Amino acid sequence: MAGHSKWANIQHRKGRQDKLRSKLFSKLSKEITVAAKMGDPDPDKNPRLRLAVKEAKSQSVPKDVIERAIKKSQGGDAESYDEIRYEGYGPGGIAVIVEAMTDNRNRTASTVRSTFSKHGGNLGETGSVSFMFDRKGEVLYPADAGDEDTIMMAALEAGAEDVESSDDGHAIYCADTDLAAVSDALESELGEAESTKLVWKPQTTTELDLDGAQKVMRLIEVLEDDDDIQRVTANFEVSDEVMAQL
Structure with a gap:
């Protein structure tokens, strides 16, 4: 059994x-x-x-x-999407940014609002939490792309601002307007990246225990499951011990 x-x-x-x-x-x-x-x-x-x-x-x-x-x-019948950003607080006061592309603003707003409410959060006004994040370009490389010094040198030469390296890999950050140029320069030096995109980078993060992590991650999971939602960002982190339990 x-x-x-x-x-x-x-x-x-x-x-x-x-x-x-x-x-x-x-x-x-x-x-x-x-x-x-x-x-x-x-x-x-x-x-x-x-x-x-x-x-x-x-x-x-x-x-x-x-x-x-x-x-x-290029087709005349191509859907027209509005890009909308929603901001709010999840369980434990965690700041959450939701980026959406929708052909029905009312439907998406209603879904996002009810999802926050059902999962212990509340939707705020635009600007209510985004001041706690920086808009950045992010390029991710695996750990075997090079050691920390090699990646840092390549990143600085490409025009990046910062590198965060760990056993999981390297995250390279740059000004949002420089992402295309920086990623092209990095690709010529390091090869193809694992990911290249614009992100909301938290200025500070809050570490959650198991219960808090489960609640916040459930909120994010439900939001991301909606077809109108492109990306969800929150300013929390969990320890390796809690991640193992999750």
Whole structure:
């Protein structure tokens, strides 16, 4: 029975991972379509589109899916999306930023508001928590891309501002307006990155215990499960011990 239970759990996780991957592909495709519609459909002439395509490739989105998303932007029947940022507080006063692309602002606002309420948080006004974050470009490389000194040197030469290295890898940060140029310079020096995107970087973080982490991560999970939500950021961290229990 234990073996069967274990297999069922593995299957459940596999199904969850496949579902998340499908949603990720869909959200990356939406970003590509919006970027191409707002500017030039040629990534070389459109920095935002170039970054969107680069991020999609780093997440293994198939080439034909990327090309279809760009082509979709040029059709007369392409959906029109509004980009909206929601801000609020999660359980324990954790600051949360929710970035959305939607074709129905009322639907998305209602969903986000009710999700915060149901999971021990509350939605605030625009600007209510974003002052606790910095808008930055983020480029991620695996640990085997080089040692800390090598990555730091490459990052500084590329025009980056900061590097955070750990056993998990290297996170390189730059001004949001410099991301396209910095990521191109890094790619020529270090190879393709694991991820290249604009992020909200917390100025400070709050460490959560197991109960707090479970509540906040549940809120984030439900928000990210919504097709209108592109990205969720919060200013918390958990220790390795708590992560192991999660």
